[in-house]
Amino acid sequence: MNKEEIIRELRFKSVRSSGAGGQHVNKVATKVVLQFALEDSKALNEEEKILIKAKLRNRLNKDQQLVLHSDTxxxxxxxxxxVTQQFLKLITEALKKKKIRKKTSRSRASIEKRLSDKRKAAEKKQSRQKPKL
Structure with missing residues (x-):
């Protein structure tokens, strides 16, 4: 993934911020909307596109575009x-491959400790019972 190439493919649009404000907020477009067309990207290879599509499927719209905005x-x-920083973080997280878990077995000491604890608990409960006649 080449960050500079991807940043060149981004489209930005400025719009008015929503919410409360004074006279200034009604005439200045400070909110920035970022659009990234995943399918049209030349900076990403097919494997990366598939990975991003799978991990960010809830954030992509029907045109396979990722839309982010910032009016902070x-x-x-x-x-x-x-918004550019947020986008790059999102893409790098999506491209991280999941670490494969190596199966490990329990240690002999842990198995023996579990069995001895089990034995002690059984003996304790046995001693609480009424004596058999």
Whole structure:
């Protein structure tokens, strides 16, 4: 994955932020919407696209586009940097391969400890019972 190539493929759109605000919020477009067309990407190979599609299937729209937005700050450039950073983090996490778990067996000491504890518990319960006549 080449980050610079992927960043060149991103499309940004600025829109007005929602929510409460004063006169300033009604005339300035500080919210940044990022769009990434997964199918059209030349920076990712087919294997990476399949992996991303599988891991981010809930975040992709019907056109196989990943859409993120940021309206955290009042600065458009800062919001653009934040949404780009969020996008790169999302993509790198999606491309991480799951670590294969190696099956291990219990140690002899742990098996013996479990059996001795079991024996002690059985003896304790046996001693609580009324004596047989």
């Amino acid at each position: 700050t009042r600065s458009q450039s800062r919001n653009k940097a934040l």
